[in-house]
Amino acid sequence: MANERYDAVVVGAGMSGLAAGIRLAQYDKRVVVLDRHALWGGLNSFYKRGGRRYDTGLHALTNWAPPGEKSTPLPKLLRQLRIPREELDLAEQGFSEVRVGGARLTFGNGSASIEEAVARAFPSEIDGFKRLVQAVKEHDPFGARPDGGAARARLAQWIHDPLLVECLLVPVAFYGSAREDEVEWDLFVVLFRSMFLEGLARPVGGIKTLLDALRRRLVECGGELRMRAGVARILLNERQAASGVLLDGGEVLECERVLSSAGRVETLRLCGLDSPAEHLGRLSFCETTSILARPTAALGHGATMVFFALDERFAYRRPNGLVDATSGVVCASDNYQRHEYGDAGVYRVTCLANHDLWSGLHDEEYAAAKLRCADEMLAAAGKVALDPRPHTTAFDMFTPKTIRRYTGPHGGAVYGSPAQARDGHVGVERLHLVGTDQGTLGLVGSLLSGVAAANRHVLMAPTT
Amino acid sequence: MNREEIILAIKDIIQTIAPDEDLSELKTDVRLRDQIELDSMDFLDIVMELRKRYGVQVPEEDYKELATLDGCVAYLAPHMQGKTLKVGV
Ligand SMILES: Cc1cc2nc3c(=O)[nH]c(=O)nc-3n(C[C@H](O)[C@H](O)[C@H](O)COP(=O)(O)OP(=O)(O)OC[C@H]3O[C@@H](n4cnc5c(N)ncnc54)[C@H](O)[C@@H]3O)c2cc1C
Numbered sequence: 001m002a003n004e005r006y007d008a009v010v011v012g013a014g015m016s017g018l019a020a021g022i023r024l025a026q027y028d029k030r031v032v033v034l035d036r037h038a039l040w041g042g043l044n045s046f047y048k049r050g051g052r053r054y055d056t057g058l059h060a061l062t063n064w065a066p067p068g069e070k071s072t073p074l075p076k077l078l079r080q081l082r083i084p085r086e087e088l089d090l091a092e093q094g095f096s097e098v099r100v101g102g103a104r105l106t107f108g109n110g111s112a113s114i115e116e117a118v119a120r121a122f123p124s125e126i127d128g129f130k131r132l133v134q135a136v137k138e139h140d141p142f143g144a145r146p147d148g149g150a151a152r153a154r155l156a157q158w159i160h161d162p163l164l165v166e167c168l169l170v171p172v173a174f175y176g177s178a179r180e181d182e183v184e185w186d187l188f189v190v191l192f193r194s195m196f197l198e199g200l201a202r203p204v205g206g207i208k209t210l211l212d213a214l215r216r217r218l219v220e221c222g223g224e225l226r227m228r229a230g231v232a233r234i235l236l237n238e239r240q241a242a243s244g245v246l247l248d249g250g251e252v253l254e255c256e257r258v259l260s261s262a263g264r265v266e267t268l269r270l271c272g273l274d275s276p277a278e279h280l281g282r283l284s285f286c287e288t289t290s291i292l293a294r295p296t297a298a299l300g301h302g303a304t305m306v307f308f309a310l311d312e313r314f315a316y317r318r319p320n321g322l323v324d325a326t327s328g329v330v331c332a333s334d335n336y337q338r339h340e341y342g343d344a345g346v347y348r349v350t351c352l353a354n355h356d357l358w359s360g361l362h363d364e365e366y367a368a369a370k371l372r373c374a375d376e377m378l379a380a381a382g383k384v385a386l387d388p389r390p391h392t393t394a395f396d397m398f399t400p401k402t403i404r405r406y407t408g409p410h411g412g413a414v415y416g417s418p419a420q421a422r423d424g425h426v427g428v429e430r431l432h433l434v435g436t437d438q439g440t441l442g443l444v445g446s447l448l449s450g451v452a453a454a455n456r457h458v459l460m461a462p463t464t
Numbered sequence: 465m466n467r468e469e470i471i472l473a474i475k476d477i478i479q480t481i482a483p484d485e486d487l488s489e490l491k492t493d494v495r496l497r498d499q500i501e502l503d504s505m506d507f508l509d510i511v512m513e514l515r516k517r518y519g520v521q522v523p524e525e526d527y528k529e530l531a532t533l534d535g536c537v538a539y540l541a542p543h544m545q546g547k548t549l550k551v552g553v
Contacts, residue, residue: 027512070484070501079482080505455508460524 005254006030008458009245011231011270012261014042015443016435018214018225019450020259022081024458025223032253033223034245036230041211042261042435043403044443054289054396058207059331059348060305062175062191063444064092064109064199072198074444080451087213091338093200093304098167099384101312105167106303109199118164128158136193141186151188163312171195171307173316174329174350176441178281180317187441194444200305202336210443234258234270234431241429242271257461259453261435261446264426271428282318284400286353288374291394292345296332299345301386306330308384316352323373324352325380332385347388349381355400370397424453432457465544470537473544476551477513481506492533514540517550 008024010017013035021033039045044057063074067085070076078085098105107117111133119126132155151172155165169183172191177183203209218225230248237243244254260267265275292299309327316327328351334341353373361369374397378389424432434453435446465473475487478500485500496502507527514520520543522530529539 027516068484070482071503076503076505080509082481084483451505455505459512460508 004032004251006032007255008257008259008454009034009253009255010259010261010434011234011245011267012042012435013037013040013225013227014261014435015044015214015446016450016453017042017259017261018211018218019077019081019447020261020434020454021223021225021450022214022218022221023451023454025218025221026082027459028222029458031223033218033225034229034231034247034253035227036248038227040215040225040227041207044207045211046206046208049396050394052291052394053206053208055206055208055333056287056398058202058443059329059333059350060093060200061088061090061202061210061444062194062198062200062442064090064201073194073448074198077444077448077451081214081217081447083213083217087209089204089209090201091204091336093202094335094337095303096200096305097303097307097384098171099306099308100166100170100314101163101309103163103167107196109201111197113199114196121167122161122164125159125161125164128160129164132158133197136189136197139186139189141189149185151183151185154185154188166309166313168192169316170309170314170327171329173314174307174327176445177316178283178436178441180282181315183316190445191441194442202333202339204336204338205340206333231262231270233272234260234267234428236271236428239429242431256430257458258431259434259450259457260431261433261450263436264433267431267433268426268428271431273428282355283316284318284353284355284358284403285350286323286373286377286397286399287348287350288377288395288397290345290347290378290388290392292347292388292391293393294345294391295334295341295343296345296347296386297335299386299391301332301347302335303330303385304332304335306381306385308380310380310383319352319354322354322357322369323377325373325376327351328377328380330381330385344393345388345391347386349377351377351380353400355404358399358401359404361401366399366401370399373397373399424449424457465541465547465549467537467541469549470540470544471533472551473518473549474510474533474536474540477510477517478502480513481509490533492537495531496533497531518544518547520544520547 007029008031010021010033013033017033021031024031046053046055065072065074095106095108105117105121107114118129159165172188173183175191231245232248233246234242235244242258244252246252265279268275307329314327331348333346378387432453434450490499511522530536
């Protein structure tokens with residue numbers, strides 16, 4: 001029997017894989033998007049427990065754009081995917097905060113708002129900050145020659161107070177730096193624009209709203225989505241070019257190209273190739289979700305997001321213990337301007353965690369460690385936001401072990417490999433990386449990377 | 465396809481890609497991207513739609529020929545001969 005033959009096989013039905021699949025199907029390419037799991041979405045998915053739907057990995061959709069705006073990344077992305085903006089039903093944040101040491105920046109969406117926040121909290125720094133904003137607006141982070149270097153050193157050009165530098169680095173590091181202790185300047189520019197100059201929003205209905213839209217569009221264009229279809233191997237032909245995939249169940253799909261969102265190290269492993277140990281990502285997270293008896297704002301906490309570091313200089317690195325509760329992100333999903341939660345509060349805390357330590361625990365140890373770490377994280381959140389424990393009606397928590405179980409790759413490393421392959425090449429012909437390890441991060445970044453890879457490597461490729 | 469039909473064909477493609485743009489006032493001798501919000505990704509989509517709808521292949525080095533509606537007519541006329549206009553697809 002002849003094997004199925006595709007123009008492109010996409011490994012992984014996360015954001016990047018779905019976006020790549022849509023672009024290809026839209027132009028009549030025969031494409032299938034495969035995922036080992038039963039639910040699509042990858043790191044951004046949802047699950048049900050006790051009759052309640054929990055989102056994984058959605059605090060905020062970055063790159064908020066007001067209706068009518070056409071030239072920023074989010075509207076451009078939606079245009080490429082032909083998903084009407086209304087379908088996402090985006091609700092803006094109320095306001096958010098950065099809390100580092102004793103400092104506090106309170107901001108909403110748009111550049112005027114973050115400038116006001118800096119003027120209030122660091123009046124002597126506002127002129128330098130405005131010059132920084134200008135530099136961020138003018139810099140082309142996707143320029144041909146990556147203009148790397150550490151953001152911390154760059155920021156010192158404009159900003160003298162190290163505490164303000166830290167305030168700007170904390171949210172950006174948490175929203176997508178795969179490197180320990182360091183945020184690259186290019187990455188800083190992308191994330192600073194998407195979080196502060198544009199802003200934060202959330203689809204009403206949560207991640208499911210976005211996932212439904214992506215799936216609808218993929219199927220409408222004639223793309224296939226196959227769940228519980230794990231890729232066991234990426235097959236190479238005699239010229240060492242990718243020529244198909246072998247599924248866990250033994251089925252072979254032949255194709256012209258493979259786009260993989262499984263991460264750099266994992267993708268090479270699927271080809272039977274090794275990677276140097278330093279290419280494995282080291283950063284992972286624990287996240288708690290507390291369902292509260294009353295709206296979070298009614299309990300006295302009004303901010304949508306709080307990016308915090310209890311100390312004045314924070315350590316963005318794999319912790320030596322199971323979690324590092326001295327810094328993190330707090331998200332009150334019911335503090336968006338509209339939401340589906342009625343009179344309940346939905347309150348999440350995310351902190352850095354050590355994947356290897358978590359995965360080394362036995363079952364009983366694991367359960368006890370979760371409780372202990374949750375207590376540490378929620379107590380820390382209480383110092384900068386709200387301690388949700390007295391108000392909690394339902395609770396869940398995920399760890400690096402959960403992330404690994406449900407998305408497989410990356411060694412539990414949410415932001416993937418520190419050695420990012422920007423152009424998507426990993427040294428195997430007809431194989432291209434999309435998503436996390438291309439250096440584009442977060443939901444919008446991953447979606448854009450899927451679009452860009454489909455355009456560049458398949459649609460614009462010379463026909464063979 | 466004659467000149468009017470080619471212009472209609474291109475406008476219909478742009479409307480598919482950018483449903484929120486008003487195309488009624490488009491001038492034929494002014495660069496499209498100076499009149500409406502179109503970036504290089506959108507030009508790729510125009511080219512992909514031309515291939516999908518009319519089987520016309522535009523190589524990357526020729527994208528610049530499509531900068532204005534007049535440019536589109538001049539460049540596409542030979543390729544669109546004998547093809548039927550497809551709108552609203
Ligand atoms: C706790 C947490 C909170 C986050 N919060 C936000 C947020 O608020 N805002 C934001 O913008 N971003 C957030 N992110 C980041 C965002 O989720 C990711 O950047 C993005 O989802 C990455 O998408 P991706 O397509 O690159 O990869 P993934 O989502 O990892 O998708 C890869 C897919 O490939 C599949 N796969 C892997 N190997 C195989 C194989 N061999 N065969 C078949 N399938 C395979 C996996 O199952 C997975 O579905 C968060 C992440 C986490 C973990």
